[in-house]
Amino acid sequence: MTDAALDRDLPAGSRLPALQIGRLRIWPPVLQAPMAALTHPATRTIAERFGCGLAVTEFVPAAGLAAGAVRVRARMRPSHGGGPLAVQIYGREPRQMERAAAIAAEGGAALVDLNLGCPSKRVSRGQCGAALMREPALAAELVRAVVEGVAGRAEVTVKLRAGWDATQRNAPELAVLLVAAGAAAVTVHGRTREQRFGGAVDYELIAQVKAAVAVPVIANGDIKDVPTLEHALRVSRADGAMIGRAAIGDPWLFARLKAWCEGLPPPRPPSARERIATYLEHCRLHLACCDDEGRAVQQMRTFAGRYLAPLDADLRLRPAINRLDRLEAIEAMLYQHCDAVG
Numbered sequence: 001m002t003d004a005a006l007d008r009d010l011p012a013g014s015r016l017p018a019l020q021i022g023r024l025r026i027w028p029p030v031l032q033a034p035m036a037a038l039t040h041p042a043t044r045t046i047a048e049r050f051g052c053g054l055a056v057t058e059f060v061p062a063a064g065l066a067a068g069a070v071r072v073r074a075r076m077r078p079s080h081g082g083g084p085l086a087v088q089i090y091g092r093e094p095r096q097m098e099r100a101a102a103i104a105a106e107g108g109a110a111l112v113d114l115n116l117g118c119p120s121k122r123v124s125r126g127q128c129g130a131a132l133m134r135e136p137a138l139a140a141e142l143v144r145a146v147v148e149g150v151a152g153r154a155e156v157t158v159k160l161r162a163g164w165d166a167t168q169r170n171a172p173e174l175a176v177l178l179v180a181a182g183a184a185a186v187t188v189h190g191r192t193r194e195q196r197f198g199g200a201v202d203y204e205l206i207a208q209v210k211a212a213v214a215v216p217v218i219a220n221g222d223i224k225d226v227p228t229l230e231h232a233l234r235v236s237r238a239d240g241a242m243i244g245r246a247a248i249g250d251p252w253l254f255a256r257l258k259a260w261c262e263g264l265p266p267p268r269p270p271s272a273r274e275r276i277a278t279y280l281e282h283c284r285l286h287l288a289c290c291d292d293e294g295r296a297v298q299q300m301r302t303f304a305g306r307y308l309a310p311l312d313a314d315l316r317l318r319p320a321i322n323r324l325d326r327l328e329a330i331e332a333m334l335y336q337h338c339d340a341v342g
């Protein structure tokens with residue numbers, strides 16, 4: 001099927017409708033993807049500030065949450081900005097999932113998402129995440145357990161892949177079962193588990209999911225700017241989009257996508273000083289949640305490359321940051337560099 005065949009009436013210079021998941025209204029219909037060790041409260045705060053409609057926590061193990069592990073519970077801390085809390089959990093034991101969902105809802109979650117997409121073999125010896133796409137009856141049972149756990153206090157959603165591999169692309173059939181079990185929306189990363197994070201994203205398969213269910217569908221995979229957002233939405237006919245890697249260190253992407261959703265011209269690109277200030281603010285917000293400055297600064301290194309790329313023509317900033325473990329020292333070095341290059 002061609003793009004044109006799937007074209008729909010996105011008004012020119014468009015204003016998309018808000019994404020409505022149960023009682024939760026999400027505007028713009030652009031979400032930040034859950035990303036392990038990256039979408040901590042600081043990252044979600046920055047994303048919300050720049051115009052992301054909803055930011056999801058990294059995946060949280062239901063077993064640890066249900067057992068009351070303090071470090072695990074810390075992963076579902078809300079952002080600093082007051083945006084709705086969306087907690088993603090994973091597991092394969094229904095009673096644990098029910099308990100974890102109840103804890104998330106008690107902790108203020110407006111949405112609890114069930115991970116059916118993680119490709120990792122390490123996660124619960126590979127039996128959770130995408131592996132559950134091969135066990136449709138259990139996956140549906142888990143959704144029912146999570147619905148029971150939240151007891152009407154939060155919306156329950158699922159995040160799938162296209163399927164396990166090229167021979168088992170069952171997202172449309174599975175989505176039907178999961179919605180019947182109580183899922184109020186479905187996010188689809190349009191790759192199979194076998195593809196992991198490479199290869200083509202199949203937005204047409206997401207269109208099949210959209211045609212199969214009566215709840216909102218969110219398209220995910222390789223959306224990195226306005227043209228790819230527009231393409232993904234046109235082909236998949238999804239109600240919203242989820243952005244992962246492209247926004248790491250580029251929260252301005254959310255501002256650009258929001259402007260497009262609103263039918264406004266793109267905002268001007270950030271200046272060097274704005275990039276530095278936003279990176280430092282992101283670091284400070286993360287530091288506020290950690291008791292160890294060295295570790296927090298280290299964890300924030302993943303974001304530095306993209307934040308600072310336009311200032312780092314000779315590729316010296318990254319290694320310089322990697323040698324520092326105090327935020328004050330990083331700040332002084334970055335502004336010195338900025339003054340030196342004008």
Ligand SMILES: Cc1cc2nc3c(=O)[nH]c(=O)nc-3n(C[C@H](O)[C@H](O)[C@H](O)COP(=O)(O)O)c2cc1C
Nearest residue numbers: 033034035036058059115189221222223243244245
């Ligand atoms: C570092 C990293 C961590 C991720 N962690 C999670 C996770 O915790 N839960 C989840 O559902 N997906 C996770 N994903 C997958 C993303 O949510 C998303 O589906 C995938 O990256 C495709 O979207 P993108 O092309 O916009 O990055 C992770 C991806 C990356 C790169």
